Amino acid sequence: MLSYRHAFHAGNHADILKHIAWLGVIQHLKRKTKPFVLFDTHAGAGEYPLSAQQTQLNQEYTSGMSALDGIHAVSALLQDYLSFNQPCWDAGVYPGSPRLLAEAIRAQDEAHLMELHPAEIAPLQQCVYNSGHEGIHVHHRDGLEGLIAMTPPTPNRGAVLIDPPYEQIGEYKTVSQTVDKMLQRWANAQVVVWYPLLSERAADKAAACQQMLDTLAGMGSTCFTAQLTVADNTHDAGMYGSGVCIINPAWQLDEHITQAMKEVTGYLSASASFSLDWLKQEAP
Ligand SMILES: C[S@@+](CC[C@H](N)C(=O)[O-])C[C@H]1O[C@@H](n2cnc3c(N)ncnc32)[C@H](O)[C@@H]1O
Numbered sequence: 243m244l245s246y247r248h249a250f251h252a253g254n255h256a257d258i259l260k261h262i263a264w265l266g267v268i269q270h271l272k273r274k275t276k277p278f279v280l281f282d283t284h285a286g287a288g289e290y291p292l293s294a295q296q297t298q299l300n301q302e303y304t305s306g307m308s309a310l311d312g313i314h315a316v317s318a319l320l321q322d323y324l325s326f327n328q329p330c331w332d333a334g335v336y337p338g339s340p341r342l343l344a345e346a347i348r349a350q351d352e353a354h355l356m357e358l359h360p361a362e363i364a365p366l367q368q369c370v371y372n373s374g375h376e377g378i379h380v381h382h383r384d385g386l387e388g389l390i391a392m393t394p395p396t397p398n399r400g401a402v403l404i405d406p407p408y409e410q411i412g413e414y415k416t417v418s419q420t421v422d423k424m425l426q427r428w429a430n431a432q433v434v435v436w437y438p439l440l441s442e443r444a445a446d447k448a449a450a451c452q453q454m455l456d457t458l459a460g461m462g463s464t465c466f467t468a469q470l471t472v473a474d475n476t477h478d479a480g481m482y483g484s485g486v487c488i489i490n491p492a493w494q495l496d497e498h499i500t501q502a503m504k505e506v507t508g509y510l511s512a513s514a515s516f517s518l519d520w521l522k523q524e525a526p
Contacts, residue, residue, distance in 0.1 A: 244359045246407035252290035253303030253336035255514070256484040258310065258506060259470040260405060260436045261342055263486040265326070266319050266499050267401045267432050268346045270492035277350040279395035280343060281402045283385030285355035287362045288340040288369025289330065297336075305472060307336055309509040317501035322346075339403055340366060344373035352377040354392055356385035386420040394428035401432040408438060414450040418457040421489070425461055433462070433489040439471060441479040455487055459521035462489035468499050468518045472511055487521070496520075 251257070271278045290297055297303065311331055315321045326345040330337045337345070340355050347353060355378065357366050363382045370378045381388055389402060404421070406413050414437075421433055435458060440448040459465055471483030488495065496518055503516040 246409055247296060247359070247361075248286040248338065249290050249294055249296035250299060251302050252297050252338065253292070253307035255306040255470060255472045255510060256436070256438070256481070257336070257338075258306040259468065259484060259503065260403075260434075260486055261339060262319060262323050262502050262506070263468060263488065263499055264339055264403050264434055265323050265342060265346060266495050266502070267434060267488070267492070268343065269319065269322055270495055270498075271399065271401060271432075272346075272348065274399075275350075276399060277348075277352070277397055279397065279400035280347065280351070280353040281389055281392065281395075281400070282339050282343065282353065282355045282405070283389050283402065284405045284407070285340045285357045285362075285366055285380070285385075286338045286405075287365040288338055289365075290336045290338060292334050292336060303336055305510070307331060310506065313509060315502075315505060317498070317505050319498045319502040320505050323502065339405065340378075341369055341373075344370065344375055344378055347375065347377075349375075349377070352379075352395070354379050354381060354388070356381045356383055356388045358382070358384055386416060389420060389424055390427075393424050393431070398428060398430065401434065403434045403436075405436045408447065408451075411447055411450050414447075414454040418454045421458060422461060425489070429462075430490060432491060435487045435489075437485050437487065438481045439469065439475070439483040439485060441475050441482055442477040443480060455521070458487050458489060462522070464491060464520070464524055465489045465522040466491060466496055466518055466520045468496075468503065468516070470503060470507070470514065470516050472514045474513065
Protein backbone atom coordinates (compact mmCIF):
# COMPACT_ATOMS: atom_id res chain seq x y z
CA MET A 243 0.00 0.00 0.00
CA LEU A 244 1.46 3.35 -1.04
CA SER A 245 -1.05 6.03 -0.09
CA TYR A 246 1.28 8.55 1.58
CA ARG A 247 1.99 11.71 -0.46
CA HIS A 248 4.43 14.17 1.06
CA ALA A 249 2.82 17.17 -0.68
CA PHE A 250 0.14 17.16 2.06
CA HIS A 251 2.82 17.76 4.70
CA ALA A 252 5.52 19.75 2.87
CA GLY A 253 7.33 22.36 4.93
CA ASN A 254 5.79 21.40 8.28
CA HIS A 255 7.69 21.40 11.59
CA ALA A 256 8.90 17.83 11.00
CA ASP A 257 10.42 18.80 7.64
CA ILE A 258 12.25 21.71 9.25
CA LEU A 259 13.91 19.51 11.89
CA LYS A 260 14.74 16.73 9.41
CA HIS A 261 16.15 19.05 6.77
CA ILE A 262 18.24 21.10 9.21
CA ALA A 263 19.71 17.87 10.62
CA TRP A 264 20.35 16.44 7.13
CA LEU A 265 21.97 19.68 5.98
CA GLY A 266 24.12 19.64 9.14
CA VAL A 267 25.41 16.19 8.18
CA ILE A 268 26.15 17.36 4.61
CA GLN A 269 27.90 20.57 5.71
CA HIS A 270 30.17 18.58 8.04
CA LEU A 271 31.09 16.18 5.20
CA LYS A 272 31.99 19.23 3.06
CA ARG A 273 34.63 20.29 5.58
CA LYS A 274 37.06 17.97 3.76
CA THR A 275 37.65 18.30 0.02
CA LYS A 276 37.44 14.51 -0.43
CA PRO A 277 34.25 13.46 -2.25
CA PHE A 278 31.39 11.68 -0.49
CA VAL A 279 28.29 9.67 -1.39
CA LEU A 280 24.77 10.27 -0.01
CA PHE A 281 21.72 7.99 0.01
CA ASP A 282 18.13 9.22 0.43
CA THR A 283 16.04 6.05 0.78
CA HIS A 284 12.59 7.72 0.70
CA ALA A 285 13.13 10.75 -1.52
CA GLY A 286 9.57 11.87 -2.34
CA ALA A 287 8.88 14.27 -5.22
CA GLY A 288 11.98 16.40 -4.67
CA GLU A 289 10.26 19.75 -4.22
CA TYR A 290 6.73 20.95 -3.52
CA PRO A 291 4.94 23.94 -5.07
CA LEU A 292 3.03 25.53 -2.21
CA SER A 293 0.13 26.36 -4.52
CA ALA A 294 -0.62 22.65 -5.17
CA GLN A 295 -4.07 21.51 -4.09
CA GLN A 296 -2.63 18.81 -1.81
CA THR A 297 -0.32 21.27 -0.04
CA GLN A 298 -3.06 23.88 0.31
CA LEU A 299 -5.49 21.39 1.89
CA ASN A 300 -4.05 21.69 5.44
CA GLN A 301 -1.30 24.24 4.77
CA GLU A 302 1.02 22.35 7.09
CA TYR A 303 3.89 24.62 6.04
CA THR A 304 2.39 27.25 8.34
CA SER A 305 3.63 25.13 11.30
CA GLY A 306 7.22 25.28 10.02
CA MET A 307 8.43 27.08 6.93
CA SER A 308 6.18 30.14 7.26
CA ALA A 309 7.58 30.92 10.72
CA LEU A 310 11.15 31.07 9.33
CA ASP A 311 10.38 32.90 6.09
CA GLY A 312 12.40 36.12 5.94
CA ILE A 313 14.13 35.81 9.33
CA HIS A 314 17.80 36.70 9.91
CA ALA A 315 19.51 33.67 11.39
CA VAL A 316 22.33 33.79 13.92
CA SER A 317 23.53 30.18 14.01
CA ALA A 318 25.75 29.06 11.12
CA LEU A 319 23.68 25.96 10.27
CA LEU A 320 20.41 27.91 10.21
CA GLN A 321 22.07 30.55 8.02
CA ASP A 322 23.14 27.78 5.60
CA TYR A 323 19.65 26.27 5.67
CA LEU A 324 18.06 29.60 4.85
CA SER A 325 20.59 30.44 2.15
CA PHE A 326 19.59 27.25 0.28
CA ASN A 327 15.87 27.49 1.05
CA GLN A 328 14.88 31.16 0.99
CA PRO A 329 15.24 31.52 -2.83
CA CYS A 330 12.91 28.52 -3.26
CA TRP A 331 10.43 29.84 -0.69
CA ASP A 332 10.46 33.21 -2.50
CA ALA A 333 9.51 31.27 -5.65
CA GLY A 334 6.62 29.56 -3.81
CA VAL A 335 8.32 26.15 -3.55
CA TYR A 336 9.27 24.07 -0.50
CA PRO A 337 12.49 22.14 -1.26
CA GLY A 338 12.33 18.51 -0.10
CA SER A 339 15.40 16.52 0.88
CA PRO A 340 16.47 15.89 -2.78
CA ARG A 341 16.34 19.58 -3.76
CA LEU A 342 18.19 20.59 -0.59
CA LEU A 343 20.83 17.93 -1.26
CA ALA A 344 21.19 19.09 -4.87
CA GLU A 345 21.70 22.69 -3.71
CA ALA A 346 24.22 21.70 -1.04
CA ILE A 347 26.55 19.08 -2.56
CA ARG A 348 29.62 19.84 -4.69
CA ALA A 349 30.54 18.70 -8.20
CA GLN A 350 32.77 15.91 -6.84
CA ASP A 351 30.03 14.42 -4.60
CA GLU A 352 27.44 11.79 -5.57
CA ALA A 353 23.96 10.86 -4.41
CA HIS A 354 21.45 8.05 -4.85
CA LEU A 355 17.78 8.95 -4.37
CA MET A 356 15.25 6.14 -4.07
CA GLU A 357 11.46 6.39 -4.32
CA LEU A 358 8.81 3.72 -4.76
CA HIS A 359 5.60 5.66 -5.51
CA PRO A 360 5.04 5.75 -9.31
CA ALA A 361 3.50 9.25 -9.16
CA GLU A 362 6.52 10.76 -7.37
CA ILE A 363 9.20 9.49 -9.76
CA ALA A 364 8.65 11.89 -12.68
CA PRO A 365 8.71 15.06 -10.51
CA LEU A 366 11.75 13.70 -8.66
CA GLN A 367 13.58 13.08 -11.94
CA GLN A 368 12.64 16.56 -13.14
CA CYS A 369 13.92 18.13 -9.92
CA VAL A 370 17.26 16.32 -10.28
CA TYR A 371 17.50 17.17 -13.98
CA ASN A 372 16.87 20.86 -13.23
CA SER A 373 19.73 20.81 -10.73
CA GLY A 374 22.16 20.02 -13.56
CA HIS A 375 24.20 17.81 -11.18
CA GLU A 376 25.20 14.68 -13.10
CA GLY A 377 26.25 12.78 -9.98
CA ILE A 378 22.71 12.52 -8.58
CA HIS A 379 20.96 9.28 -9.54
CA VAL A 380 17.24 8.51 -9.15
CA HIS A 381 16.16 4.89 -8.54
CA HIS A 382 12.54 3.78 -8.78
CA ARG A 383 12.78 1.04 -6.17
CA ASP A 384 12.35 0.07 -2.52
CA GLY A 385 14.73 2.36 -0.66
CA LEU A 386 15.74 -0.02 2.10
CA GLU A 387 16.50 -2.86 -0.31
CA GLY A 388 18.35 -0.40 -2.53
CA LEU A 389 20.44 0.81 0.38
CA ILE A 390 21.71 -2.70 1.10
CA ALA A 391 22.32 -3.36 -2.61
CA MET A 392 24.33 -0.15 -3.15
CA THR A 393 26.45 -0.03 -0.01
CA PRO A 394 29.28 0.31 0.77
CA PRO A 395 29.83 2.97 -1.89
CA THR A 396 33.11 4.08 -3.40
CA PRO A 397 34.44 6.29 -1.89
CA ASN A 398 33.15 5.04 1.44
CA ARG A 399 32.70 8.50 3.03
CA GLY A 400 29.10 9.51 3.23
CA ALA A 401 25.69 9.47 4.85
CA VAL A 402 22.18 8.06 4.64
CA LEU A 403 18.78 9.69 5.19
CA ILE A 404 15.96 7.27 6.04
CA ASP A 405 12.59 9.04 6.02
CA PRO A 406 9.78 6.46 5.67
CA PRO A 407 6.07 7.27 5.93
CA TYR A 408 5.64 4.54 8.64
CA GLU A 409 2.18 3.75 7.25
CA GLN A 410 2.67 0.14 8.33
CA ILE A 411 3.71 -0.63 11.89
CA GLY A 412 6.22 -3.16 10.53
CA GLU A 413 8.28 -0.35 8.93
CA TYR A 414 9.90 0.53 12.28
CA LYS A 415 11.40 -2.96 12.59
CA THR A 416 12.41 -3.08 8.92
CA VAL A 417 14.29 0.20 9.37
CA SER A 418 16.32 -1.02 12.36
CA GLN A 419 17.07 -4.35 10.65
CA THR A 420 18.21 -2.53 7.49
CA VAL A 421 20.45 -0.09 9.37
CA ASP A 422 22.01 -2.99 11.27
CA LYS A 423 22.70 -4.89 8.03
CA MET A 424 24.04 -1.78 6.29
CA LEU A 425 26.42 -0.83 9.11
CA GLN A 426 27.92 -4.30 8.98
CA ARG A 427 28.95 -3.47 5.39
CA TRP A 428 29.59 0.28 5.80
CA ALA A 429 30.59 0.85 9.41
CA ASN A 430 31.57 4.54 9.16
CA ALA A 431 28.37 5.76 7.46
CA GLN A 432 26.52 8.59 9.19
CA VAL A 433 22.86 7.58 9.38
CA VAL A 434 19.87 9.88 9.93
CA VAL A 435 16.56 8.16 10.72
CA TRP A 436 13.50 10.40 10.99
CA TYR A 437 10.62 9.27 13.25
CA PRO A 438 7.29 10.72 14.44
CA LEU A 439 6.40 11.37 18.09
CA LEU A 440 2.94 9.87 18.46
CA SER A 441 0.46 10.23 21.31
CA GLU A 442 -1.56 7.54 23.11
CA ARG A 443 -4.05 7.50 20.21
CA ALA A 444 -1.39 5.64 18.22
CA ALA A 445 0.10 3.75 21.16
CA ASP A 446 1.06 0.64 19.15
CA LYS A 447 3.07 2.66 16.65
CA ALA A 448 4.61 4.77 19.43
CA ALA A 449 5.80 1.56 21.13
CA ALA A 450 7.20 0.19 17.86
CA CYS A 451 9.02 3.49 17.33
CA GLN A 452 10.54 3.34 20.83
CA GLN A 453 11.66 -0.21 20.15
CA MET A 454 13.31 0.96 16.91
CA LEU A 455 15.18 3.70 18.81
CA ASP A 456 16.30 1.26 21.52
CA THR A 457 17.70 -1.02 18.81
CA LEU A 458 19.35 1.80 16.83
CA ALA A 459 20.97 3.05 20.07
CA GLY A 460 23.11 -0.08 20.16
CA MET A 461 24.51 0.45 16.67
CA GLY A 462 27.49 2.44 15.38
CA SER A 463 30.08 4.02 17.64
CA THR A 464 27.95 6.96 18.81
CA CYS A 465 24.30 7.95 18.52
CA PHE A 466 21.97 10.78 19.57
CA THR A 467 18.36 11.80 19.07
CA ALA A 468 17.25 15.37 18.35
CA GLN A 469 13.54 16.02 18.95
CA LEU A 470 11.22 18.91 18.23
CA THR A 471 7.83 18.94 19.95
CA VAL A 472 5.15 21.43 18.94
CA ALA A 473 2.29 20.42 21.25
CA ASP A 474 1.76 18.65 24.57
CA ASN A 475 1.64 14.86 24.47
CA THR A 476 -2.03 14.61 25.34
CA HIS A 477 -4.04 11.45 24.61
CA ASP A 478 -5.48 12.80 21.37
CA ALA A 479 -2.60 14.94 20.12
CA GLY A 480 -1.72 12.63 17.20
CA MET A 481 1.76 13.58 15.96
CA TYR A 482 2.92 16.09 18.57
CA GLY A 483 6.44 16.37 17.20
CA SER A 484 9.20 14.33 15.61
CA GLY A 485 12.81 13.35 15.96
CA VAL A 486 15.91 12.29 14.11
CA CYS A 487 18.18 9.57 15.38
CA ILE A 488 21.73 10.13 14.12
CA ILE A 489 24.22 7.28 14.23
CA ASN A 490 27.97 8.02 13.92
CA PRO A 491 27.45 11.82 13.91
CA ALA A 492 30.37 14.06 12.99
CA TRP A 493 32.17 15.82 15.84
CA GLN A 494 30.19 18.88 17.05
CA LEU A 495 27.17 18.11 14.85
CA ASP A 496 25.14 17.89 18.07
CA GLU A 497 26.13 21.46 19.00
CA HIS A 498 25.38 22.84 15.54
CA ILE A 499 21.94 21.22 15.36
CA THR A 500 21.14 22.39 18.90
CA GLN A 501 22.12 26.00 18.14
CA ALA A 502 20.03 26.02 14.96
CA MET A 503 17.00 24.31 16.47
CA LYS A 504 16.97 26.42 19.66
CA GLU A 505 16.80 29.42 17.38
CA VAL A 506 14.06 27.80 15.28
CA THR A 507 11.87 27.02 18.30
CA GLY A 508 11.87 30.74 19.16
CA TYR A 509 10.03 31.38 15.88
CA LEU A 510 7.57 28.46 16.15
CA SER A 511 4.50 28.24 18.37
CA ALA A 512 4.91 29.11 22.08
CA SER A 513 4.57 25.40 22.96
CA ALA A 514 7.50 24.33 20.73
CA SER A 515 10.56 22.86 22.40
CA PHE A 516 13.75 21.11 21.34
CA SER A 517 15.92 18.51 23.06
CA LEU A 518 19.01 16.49 22.13
CA ASP A 519 19.94 13.31 23.98
CA TRP A 520 22.93 11.04 23.55
CA LEU A 521 21.91 7.37 23.41
CA LYS A 522 25.49 6.15 22.97
CA GLN A 523 28.65 8.15 23.61
CA GLU A 524 32.29 7.21 23.19
CA ALA A 525 34.02 6.48 26.47
CA PRO A 526 36.07 9.56 27.55
C1 LIG B 1 8.14 11.31 4.13
S1 LIG B 1 8.14 11.11 2.41
C2 LIG B 1 9.75 11.58 1.92
C3 LIG B 1 10.04 13.03 2.04
C4 LIG B 1 11.45 13.42 1.64
N1 LIG B 1 12.45 12.57 2.26
C5 LIG B 1 11.73 14.86 2.01
O1 LIG B 1 12.23 15.10 3.13
O2 LIG B 1 11.49 15.75 1.19
C6 LIG B 1 8.23 9.36 2.23
C7 LIG B 1 8.32 8.88 0.79
O3 LIG B 1 8.65 7.49 0.81
C8 LIG B 1 8.02 6.87 -0.30
N2 LIG B 1 8.04 5.42 -0.02
C9 LIG B 1 7.16 4.68 0.69
N3 LIG B 1 7.63 3.41 0.81
C10 LIG B 1 8.83 3.37 0.17
C11 LIG B 1 9.81 2.37 -0.02
N4 LIG B 1 9.64 1.13 0.46
N5 LIG B 1 10.93 2.68 -0.70
C12 LIG B 1 11.11 3.95 -1.21
N6 LIG B 1 10.21 4.93 -1.05
C13 LIG B 1 9.09 4.65 -0.36
C14 LIG B 1 6.67 7.52 -0.34
O4 LIG B 1 6.10 7.40 -1.63
C15 LIG B 1 7.03 8.97 0.00
O5 LIG B 1 7.26 9.72 -1.17
